[in-house]
Amino acid sequence: LSKITGHIESSVQEDERPVELPAGFDSADGVEPDVELARWLRRRLPAGVAVVTTSDPDQYFGVTVSAFSYVSLEPVLVYIALGIESQTGERIQAAGCFGISVLTNASRFTADRFAGRAPLADRHFADIPHVVARTGSPVLTESMYWLDCELVSSESCGDHIVYVGRVLASGRGAGSDDDPMLYFDSSYRRLGR
Ligand SMILES: Cc1cc2nc3c(=O)[nH]c(=O)nc-3n(C[C@H](O)[C@H](O)[C@H](O)COP(=O)(O)O)c2cc1C
Numbered sequence: 046l047s048k049i050t051g052h053i054e055s056s057v058q059e060d061e062r063p064v065e066l067p068a069g070f071d072s073a074d075g076v077e078p079d080v081e082l083a084r085w086l087r088r089r090l091p092a093g094v095a096v097v098t099t100s101d102p103d104q105y106f107g108v109t110v111s112a113f114s115y116v117s118l119e120p121v122l123v124y125i126a127l128g129i130e131s132q133t134g135e136r137i138q139a140a141g142c143f144g145i146s147v148l149t150n151a152s153r154f155t156a157d158r159f160a161g162r163a164p165l166a167d168r169h170f171a172d173i174p175h176v177v178a179r180t181g182s183p184v185l186t187e188s189m190y191w192l193d194c195e196l197v198s199s200e201s202c203g204d205h206i207v208y209v210g211r212v213l214a215s216g217r218g219a220g221s222d223d224d225p226m227l228y229f230d231s232s233y234r235r236l237g238r
Contacts, residue, residue, distance in 0.1 A: 063115040087237035091229040096159045098144040098175075098182050099136045104168030105175075105183045109160040111228045112205070113145060121212040123194060126205040134206055137196060143210055144182030145192040149220035152187050152234050156226065179214055189225060190202050 064085040069076030078086060099106050112126035123145065127134035137143045148156055154212035155173070157163035166173045175183040178193035183193065194210030227234040 061169070088230050090215065091227050091234070094148045094156055094226040094228050094233070095125075096148065096155065096185055096188075097127070097133060097137075098146065099133060099140045099142065100177075100181050100182065100183060101136055101140060105166070105170050106133040106136045107159045107166060107170070107173075109156045109182075116209060122197065122209055123192065123212060124207055124209045126202065126207045129201070129204055129206055131206075137208055138199060140181070141195065141196045142180035142182055143175045143194050143208065144178050144180070144184040145194065145210075146185035146188035146205045147188050147190050147192075148185075148187075148222075148226040149222075150226050150233065151220055151224070152185075152226060153233050155185065155187065156233070178216075184216070184218075186218050187220055189220040189222050190215060190217050 064081050066085065067079075067082060068080065069075050076082070090150050093113065094109065094111055095113050096107050097110050097113070100136070107121075108131060110125055110127070110129065114124060116122040116124050125145070129136075154163060158166055158173075170183055173183075174186040176186060178191070180193050180195060182193060184193065192210075192212045193214040194212050196208060197211050198209045200207050224235060227236065
């Protein structure tokens with residue numbers, strides 16, 4: 046596995062097509078972004094990486110996300126945004142809960158798996174070390190930390206759905222809290238120090 050992880054380490058392209066930036070982007074007025082420019086803008090926002098999970102009576106679901114952050118501290122609320130066609134999103138609606146496993150750079154292969162870029166986890170996460178949190182969502186023990194969330198709202202926002210969760214429990218994983226995985230310009234990155 047370390048060999049594979051080492052290979053993935055280089056960089057993973059989400060979308061290798063170069064984006065041609067419209068001339069107006071450099072003008073004083075700026076330009077209304079089309080989907081191409083929006084993709085470029087999104088790529089240039091550095092973000093953490095997590096696996097969002099949920100379950101139904103027969104199986105587990107998980108998806109790699111970078112659209113995740115904290116909304117409120119009292120109560121502790123987080124949001125995630127999933128594409129409208131996300132199977133995991135549908136299951137979150139049905140289950141009313143989800144888990145978030147915040148990844149470190151040791152988990153690049155895992156991030157690829159839950160993004161559909163490497164062999165998928167099976168429906169019981171047989172080869173993905175995990176524990177089942179109180180709500181029933183599996184959370185990854187290789188994470189830096191995990192959150193167990195109760196769904197409090199979901200709202201359609203264009204081509205994504207934003208899910209807000211109340212954090213019922215949080216716990217430490219085996220991942221180093223000094224080496225969070227970052228995603229920038231379609232590649233996994235680490236903090237420069
Ligand atoms: C680093 C990274 C971050 C991603 N972030 C998101 C995200 O925030 N929201 C999303 O819907 N998809 C995101 N994706 C894409 C999903 O992981 C991918 O489309 C997945 O196959 C969707 O599975 P699902 O149908 O179960 O949701 C990301 C992929 C990668 C590699």
